[in-house]
Amino acid sequence: MLLVLIPIVHLLGALLCLIGDRAARAVARVSWAVSAGLVVAVSVAVTRAGELTVRVGGWPTRMGVELACDQVSLAFLALLTILHGSVLAYEWGTRRRRSFYVLVSVLVGAAAAFTLSRDLFNMYVLLELLTLASYLLVGHARRPEQLWASLKYLVLASFGMGLFLMGAAVIYAHLGTMNLPAIGEGLRAAGDAPWVRLAAALLVTGIGVKSGIFVLSLWLPAAHAVAPSSISALLSGVVVKMGVLGLLRFAEILPVHDALLVLGVLTGLLGIGFALFERDLKRMLAYSTLSQIGYALVAFSVGTRAGALAGDAYLAAHGLFKATLFLAAGTAIRATGETAVDRIAAARQKIPRAAGVALAVGTLGIVGLPPLAGFWAKELILTAGGGALVSTMVVVLGVGTAAPFARIIPLLRLGRAGGVRVGERVALAALSLGVVAFGGSVVWWRGGYGPALGQLALEAARAVAVAATGALAYALLKRSRVRLRCVRFFLEEATLIVLVVFFVVFALVGAD
């Protein structure tokens, strides 16, 4: 019952937000508080019982929509609540219209329902709701480049959802159900039949367009970079994560581990490549999201429960530090009036202290320095039991993640005091605290940290070495004066790439 209430609170809040601009702000805050209370109640229940399951409307499993909350969903719900709260706090005192709050509530409600959903068709409906809300939020200000980014996103995502629905239809034709656990049982019985491979390729490619698998989501940097900063934080922290969560659900039932490893490595490396040469601060952060998705996919490709949880933890950690970075970047950009990294650096004395500190915490967190979130999340992936390939990729991606962030080192100054709204300060402080405290929650969650203290010191030394190598790589690259042309993607090529990826995934499915 609790599970059904969480999305309902948000969607009801969205309706009530329509009353008026002033009422919308109050309603948004109240519905956040209520849903946060519900999430706490759910987390207590899940910790006690292991998993909560609800069949909405009491229909039998074959037909009904099942909602379930396990540890994976719980991590996402917690992340969602924290990010939603920070965005509301960040916008406290700004004069956003009611439509902004309606859309944010719909987005968060759909995301909450999606994390709980165990039904293929329900996932489709919620993903579409989620994307509809994000199109409108990205195109909110009606600036031409925002509209264009939204439209590109929309065309590609609709095409992807067409593929997804085709895959769902193939599954329904053979198994007669959309319930994920039931599909899992049916697929185990079906083995490696051709239709299983077809359905897997369709579903993975379709959901990949939404989830920031690089070649499939060329829309992502364009959309993130032009959206308002609080929306960038939500897009990067939530919308992208939902697609990846869908991939995790598929990885549990479909034979797609090899495909995920290949897509993860490609996503990670290409994301790093683009982030390295990007001068626009927010676009650089958006490209870096792609490389972080690569980490999660590599973790999922391990194929064990530990791998799934490690990837999940990485996504949660990424949600925290990337939201910190986007919000801090938003404040810095507003304070300096510039968007390019070097121009912001030139005016860095104007960056408010709250933003400077948050930028530093977020950067140290994402490059994985020891006490912060990134370090622990990477540790979980390394100890998830993947082969040598997985550990190598984690190190390579670690160096590559650190390198683009060397560019923003000049921004990391204490800056001047003041210059931010109270809500902004609260949001930045809360998220930075989350990045710092993440390690503690990992240790608590696993009931103590496994390896001995000596080994932990070794891991920490390695993390520092990885970050330093990244910074060195950036310095060398800068000395060599490699100049990359601005990369532009036309919609036609992007669509073509989606088709190519579909065939690649189809070839890779079932190879394990």
Added chain:
Amino acid sequence: MTTGVVVAVVLFALAALALVARRDLVFKLVALGMINGSTVLLLVSLPRSVGRPPIAAGPLAERLADPLPQAFVLATIVINFAVLALALVFVMLLVERYHTTDARRIEQLVHEEEESCSSS
């Protein structure tokens, strides 16, 4: 394989081709509409190899279609309507600004306006 399934797959392939080959945004949206149509067609014409209609029992059940795909189709049609309507609004606003529906031309114009892209 029923005729419906074959037609749906062919329609989907043609629409995907149009989406890649056509530069005109209005054509792209028509192609999206075709993709939506083909998924709807696929869902309603699925061969009923598994399960029985869940709402009825007895002799009548054999002659009834499975109502679940029809429920899916209804939801799909509504969602696709919303997405296409929104896409059309975006295209209208873009045309007002750039006076063209050519996707490549708009991409170039948007980047010319941005100009800061990696050139500074």
